[in-house]
Amino acid sequence: MSTVEATLHQPMQLEPERAAGTSQDVNLDVILDVPVTLSLEVGRARLPIRNLLQLNQGSVVELERAVSEPFDVFVNGTLIAHGEVVVVNDRFGIRLTDVVSPSERIKRLK
Numbered sequence: 001m002s003t004v005e006a007t008l009h010q011p012m013q014l015e016p017e018r019a020a021g022t023s024q025d026v027n028l029d030v031i032l033d034v035p036v037t038l039s040l041e042v043g044r045a046r047l048p049i050r051n052l053l054q055l056n057q058g059s060v061v062e063l064e065r066a067v068s069e070p071f072d073v074f075v076n077g078t079l080i081a082h083g084e085v086v087v088v089n090d091r092f093g094i095r096l097t098d099v100v101s102p103s104e105r106i107k108r109l110k
Contacts, residue, residue: 039073080105
């Protein structure tokens with residue numbers, strides 16, 4: 001077994017202060033490279049299957065969101081911010097206008 005393999009199989013040990021739940025900084029370096037899915041919701045629409053089956057090229061579906069309302073930004077399905085669409089080098093982007101606080105995100109999970 002190589003040194004790297006032995007290190008990976010050792011259980012993670014927390015420092016006593018962190019294990020006790022004190023307010024020391026937690027090292028987030030271990031998760032910084034974990035990929036997440038960022039998605040932008042323009043709006044939603046509810047329609048019967050009958051109307052869904054009648055859609056074809058050129059059909060227009062009215063959304064429940066007004067033109068002036070900000071878009072919702074989700075990370076792995078959790079609302080984290082609101083924003084507006086911008087164009088950056090001929091690509092769409094989003095400018096965040098309001099970030100949901102961590103306490104609000106936790107409330108929405110319940």
